[in-house]
Amino acid sequence: MTDDTLKCSRCGFCCHYWLNGKFKRCKHLVRLKNGNTLCRVYKTRLGKVIDYNPITKKNITCNPRLSIMFNYKGCPFNNPLWEDFKDETKLTEATD
Numbered sequence: 381m382t383d384d385t386l387k388c389s390r391c392g393f394c395c396h397y398w399l400n401g402k403f404k405r406c407k408h409l410v411r412l413k414n415g416n417t418l419c420r421v422y423k424t425r426l427g428k429v430i431d432y433n434p435i436t437k438k439n440i441t442c443n444p445r446l447s448i449m450f451n452y453k454g455c456p457f458n459n460p461l462w463e464d465f466k467d468e469t470k471l472t473e474a475t476d
């Protein structure tokens with residue numbers, strides 16, 4: 381069960397992924413001047429193909445936060461059973 385009072389702070393951490401040795405920012409993620417982020421396709425995001433992994437030959441899709449089993453600094457949806465995400469410092473280096 382999820383707590384509906386939890387509120388995403390829009391840090392954008394969970395909209396990044398590793399591909400071919402590079403840390404990538406989802407092409408639909410927009411960074412605002414105040415440092416927050418927003419998703420350009422928020423209403424239709426779930427299941428949307430955001431990239432392709434030529435090694436696994438599989439599409440990379442947008443998945444619900446609760447299916448991404450990593451803890452991100454300050455994220456209200458973190459879970460003590462998950463691993464801490466170690467590459468948050470790479471967010472500023474991420475490629476589009």
Ligand code: SF4
Nearest residue numbers: 388389391392394455
């Ligand atoms: S990591 Fe958590 S707080 Fe940050 S954008 Fe994702 S859901 Fe929101």
Ligand code: SF4
Nearest residue numbers: 395406408409419442
């Ligand atoms: S499509 Fe998904 S991964 Fe991409 S910015 Fe939107 S919510 Fe984040």
